[in-house]
Amino acid sequence: MSLVTCKGLSKSYGDKQALKQVDISLNAGNPIALVGPNGAGKTTLFSLLCGYIKPTSGEISLLGHPPGSAALLGRIASLPQDAQLDPNLDVLTQLSFFASLQGFDSKAANAEALRVLNLVDLSDSAKQKPKSLSHGMAKRVSIAQALIGSPELVLLDEPTAGLDPANAKKIRELVKSLSSKTTFIISSHNLDELEKLCDQVLYLEQGQLQQSVSMSEAQHEDYLTVTMQRCAPASLINAVLGLADISAVEERENNQFLIKHNSQQAYAIEIALLQLFKQNNWQYKAILKGRTLEEKLFS
């Protein structure tokens, strides 16, 4: 069964049309990215999926049910961009309360709250009140809240925004580790992060779904992306262009080069590149099959 289906989905706020005729069909599986510039309609789409707001026109089905239906209780959850914790209740009490709203009895609700706190590595903070938590810890508590009841679908609106790299990494690892049972849809402006996590990327712009990119297809593309330590770009470009089956080499930021080839066997190009680097004593940082997400979306 399709996890999420949207047909002709539109949403207007007064005369501002935030979403325009969006069609989406998503299946359960690896995390899915939702990308787009500020104001593109990402939060509006999440709010519609959660049933917080109603579409102006069009249809939405989640696991075969309309948003907000009782059949979805505990099966879908979200981390809103501006998620707030109750300042008066300690973390464990509020998570237990949310678990009890899902039907857990008091003992099970407590156990479930501890389970999700453990998932976000905050068991030791169970008795803390939100004001004593750092921004990163508070975000992790909100993510824990979204994980109560092990939902099948979790919508994360900018889950790592404002987090330091170590906390952001923890969130990514958590998402990865839960991905076999839960499908995450993640809205973020951090393309590097999404690239690490997601297989499919939805790109919204001015309320319209402009692209749906599959990251796994990248491996079948005729591109390699090479990031060098330090090098003379002109020499590198000339030398790579001199290899067999190379049709173009373009320089990008930070010593990154996009290499387009027309070989059926990408590995032959990789070997030739490594030999070239050795001959010239050039050090590389990374070789990526295909193009980066940024390249796919914006070039």
Ligand SMILES: Nc1ncnc2c1ncn2[C@@H]1O[C@H](COP(=O)(O)OP(=O)(O)OP(=O)(O)O)[C@@H](O)[C@H]1O
């Ligand atoms: N409650 C509202 N009333 C009026 N206009 C709104 C409302 N919510 C959103 N909008 C408008 O709808 C458009 C889409 O907003 P939305 O918040 O969905 O974008 P977004 O992609 O999530 O942006 P960001 O990346 O900045 O979070 C914007 O032009 C925004 O100003």
